[in-house]
Amino acid sequence: MERRNEILQYIENRPGVTFRELARELGVGIGDLQYHLHRLEKEGKVFSRKIGKKRYIFPKGFKKEYEKLIIAISTETRRKILLLLMKGPKGQSEIAKRLRLSQPTVSYHMDELVKLRIVSARKEGKNVTYTLSYNPSVMARVIRDYRPSLWEKLADNLIDLLTSVGDKND
Template identity: 30%
Template sequence: MTDETDPRTILIHIIESEPGLHFRALQRKTGMAVGQLEYHLYKLEKEDEIMIRKDGRYKRYFLIASSDNTKKILGYHLRNKISRNIIMLLLRKREMSIQALNERMKDREKLDEAIKVLLSDNILIRENDRLFLKNPDSVKEYIRKSRKSFLEELSDSLIDMLDEE
């Protein structure tokens, strides 16, 4: 039996329900002090309960024992600005050439890297010079179910940006 007030149990529940949250979002959701949160995340990582994936300047947290790895990976990509833009464009257009994406995005190097990772994570399919979402319906479903956490993520980003000024 698990203790629902145990900080690690709380963290596991939050990370399971919202994979890919970053440290500050976890801190806000739990109300834990920075040191306490760092300690429990460190312990969970050492116990192979969670994994950390770096996304630019953020560390994103995921459960290792998650039953649906695709959702976990999709959540990660939707929290990354460039990957999210690619996914959203492909949801609207159904398919795009790499050249058309290059024309819409500013940083070609980051775009190329994002496409490479999206392909290796089986989010995208490439046929010749055209890109498609592998499963657009599951992407739409994930976005619908995760809408609230994405709004929180946007507000967290805004707060972080304002804190830096």
């Protein structure tokens, strides 16, 4: 029972944690974790969403409107893409160039973001332009509230960027 409470508390503190992350972070065996999650789901204390090959676990009462956003920001590449799109609509080739990613990698992640309805795609001839479907301030609030370590990392990246710009102007 103590182990189950530990699992529940972790999920409440990190909604949208993947099954594998949860097992790794808590040092719980796969079978043991499956058992406890099954019990927690049966008791109505948690629920999960399977997207692709990953299973994301949320505490009871988590806001449905934020589920997809939490899933989207759980991947570093997608986070970078979303941050870039916060500055305005971008084409696939511009995203690939700016983030130093291959076209197929960008295409894969954009397809996933479109499926999640975090991003919308508009085809113009051979080019596709992507636009953020979420209000950037909502995204920032969700990151700050549910992924504080990510928020700190983003703040550190911003400080590094501003410092490097300041050095070039001296």
